[in-house]
Amino acid sequence: MPHRAELSTGEALVGLLEDYGVDTIFGIPGVHNVEMYRALPRSRIRHVLVRHEQGAGFMADGYARATGKPGVCFTITGPGLTNILTPLGQAWSDSSNVLVISSALDIRDSAQGRGRLHEMIDQHGAAKAVTALNFRCYTPKDVRDAVAAAFAHFASGRPRPVYIEVPLDLLKEPAGDGWTARALPKRPSPNAEQIAAAITKLNAAKTPLIILGGGALEASTAALAIAEKLKAPIITTTAGKGAVPETHPLCLGQVMAREGFWTLAAQSDAILCAGSELSETDHWNDAMAIERNLIRIDLDPAVMARPHTAEIAILGDARESLELISRGIKDRKGPDKASFDMGEPDALRAMLTEVLGVIRKELPEDTVICSDMTQIAYAANEVFPVSVPRTWLHPVGFGTLGFGLPVGIGAKFGVGDRPVAVLIGDYGIQYTVNELGTAAEHKLPIVILMWNNNALGEIRDDMVRKGIQPNAVTLMNPDYQMLARAYGLNAEQPKDLKALAVAIRAALKAEGPTLIEMTPRMVHG
Template sequence: MSGMTIGETLVARLRQRDVTCVFGIPGVHTVELYRGLASSGIRHVTPRHEQGAGFMADGYARVSGKPGVAFVITGPGLTNTLTPMAQARADSIPMLVVSGVNKTASLGKGLGHLHELPDQLGLARTVALESEQISDANDLDAALDRVFHHLTNGRPGPVHIEVPLDIAAAEYQKAPVETPDPEPPVNPALITHAAKHLAEAKSVVILAGGGAKRAEAGLQALAEALDAPVVQTVNARGLMHGHPLTVPASPSLSAVRSLIESADCVLALGTELGPTDYDMYATGQLAEMSDLIRVDRCSDQLARHEASITIEGDVILVVPALFEALPQEAKQRDGAERARKTRNAAWEEIGPDYRHQVEILNAIRSATPKALMVGDSTQPIYAGNLFYDHDRAGGWFNAATGYGALGYGIPAAIGASVADPSARVICIAGDGGAQFSMPEIMAAVDENLPVTFIIWNNHGYREIATSMQDVGVTVIGCDPTPPDFAATAKSFGIPFTSVPAEPQAVAQALRETDAQDGPVMIEIAAPKFEPQKD
């Protein structure tokens, strides 16, 4: 490492930690990071806005299972990335944001330097699990150890490192490396205790959250052994696709709540039991859960809801351990029938409008099997979050729950495609949300990524307009004029087609564009929402 700057060394250290891609926009405050980037073997993808960099890192992390990394400048670069960091915090997505910052001697002085913030480190700490400043060469390795500990142990989320201009350009001097303690093993006594509760119960229900999305095989085996219906939150969709025990429906629906409340033991795997999944209709309370057993990587999360048994650990490890601890003889229960009745009741409950939109999602899934389906806050995504059975574990995700940031879908889909170039990626965004991040499509053009951008165009913010109307507020501000999407696609140099909001038409458009090399745009011309007149 002799003769390398701290900025160059930081990049080399990231590569040693299996970072293979960063999303970033170079600036004068990050030049020293880029000095070492071209020769590092790390791929660089250039978004059009730092918010896009963060959302791309988010989508990349969800698909790859590795931390998504963004390089941003000080000041506006970091503040533009705070929204993606907050979304990642809400959904437990591992994200590393590396920013520049002004020279050390100027920090906190209010001297009017370019991109100056009163306390950039403190600002980042409002959303980051850990925010570190590299103040000299001795800080670098220890700081990386600390932030990567948060990314790979316990419940992940966003972390931040800032490098002052003068430090980034300084020569690196080798410093001792502190290796953090490994994540503690799961307590075997708790496994035995929980397995006994599950074996003795007569009507188990499993709640699977985002923390279970990489535990598909073990989850299916455990569910079958317990004959237990498996309710999946938004971030767990795609687990057990088409299985008789699957309940791919929101636990906020009355039908699903009834299923949960009828259980004599509830096993909650990697789910925070948050209201955007479990109480989206704002009743003020969760479904009653008898003999609740919770498994989560975060001790703080486990303490937030009363439970009979709490097991701190990774669901991927805990689920097989629970299965092995169960008695060998399986009990015959009525799990498949309970799951079937719940699916049927939930399907009726969501109503004809949402059922039609789910039928469009089903048509998309049939036309593009095993695709990654990434969404923004728009009508088909709301419908799918209520009821939709995706065919790929971890292949359905969006920003309509948790932090709920608009503009997420387009850049997150790009990050997902970078993570898995072999996958067909379908991005579903509304005409309103698409306008938050439309320029990011050019990053997909630059990288020649196989992303199909589906724009649900109903000429406005229908969900907000409906909410205003439902409480007697005059609808205003919900009808921003959308661009001409055909002309927009032409300006991007990508194929475009417009189809009606009918399942067969959408599926046909997808089949016709399947052989296209690079990004494609499909507009679904949905009926325009017309508020009721007073």
């Protein structure tokens, strides 16, 4: 590399990210962002070359969800940015800290309609739709300030993605001074009077209920202390699975989609909800709302006002708030086990539950499981017990097909030696199947559990329920065993549940990724 008297802005950017603790970046170099890559070989940051920018965004999301640290991507102008918008939307809706840094056209050429490579009328505006903070930089100082704002947001606010775009000519400009990490704020502490009011209401309650969302994943000890003192049942959202062990006798798990949830909520005289929007994708009943006896804890003030009515609205970190509340809760007598009528499962749910039972038995408790939009994962949201925080990663809000595989890859880069598994369908995997190459290249021992029913099963069943003749829901699948081996993966197609268990045990010990193709024939023969 020729001698450079001063770092360029692109080079200084890499050093600044390193100062903020970034150890992994997912991305694809291109002619429009190579200046971001000039300093990477000299840094301690690991770069993961993905097969598509959508994969980069999902991997950063998986890294963020599994570790609690921000996931970072580099992308290019135009199609690079549009390709990564889907993962940004997923991170936005599911509260995940993802940072996307993109190049943009030269300042003098921006949106002038001159037919430049990758030109967009408003690239920044496109990213604004799915990010909490978004910046277009014009000077080196703008870049430093934008990165500082991003990490201040990640440290103190509701987790959500941030977008920074740096024009091509700016990336090459001399960086100047001041490229060091700045002090970061902490999350806001809750109001003492509101904490006292919550304690009073909970101690007086005869039928308290606790709901834990994804914002309460770090609050397990305090949440359990409150529940055990009050003898209160705990319900989690899908994002909150693992906030407390679902094997705990007071934990009912994710039952919000069941009709009995609203009865339980109506009968409760104090509902303590921490870190959840209580959105449609939590309970699938947008006609219902909790309108009394609700105590909400959240980092997002807007959550307090919609659509449910909070009697006590506590703005603050869930862990600190629950710890303060737990100190004031009095022990009471009562049953130390909660019950909930899940109803009789239909034939499909019963079969999927049987398969999931084998998977749960064979995967270690701390396995990070990255699921997709597929029938087996929908069943697992309710019946698959999770006991460790940040080990159930599901595309709840945006509901993106293809999420599971790249998210699993990103999670594996984040958690190191801990096991990672992917739960995905035969249709969904084809959205991001190219990332099998990324997993194989890095010899990641990921257990890929693919449910193959040769159909868009959930859509087909929904058509039947709505009186629509099923159409456009069957497909010609590839030979997944051959496809996996073409990418250099191990591949298994167990014939029964016993063989499934054996395949999972072998995959956990394999040197690289393993695709385990599961079918209904495993159960039915």
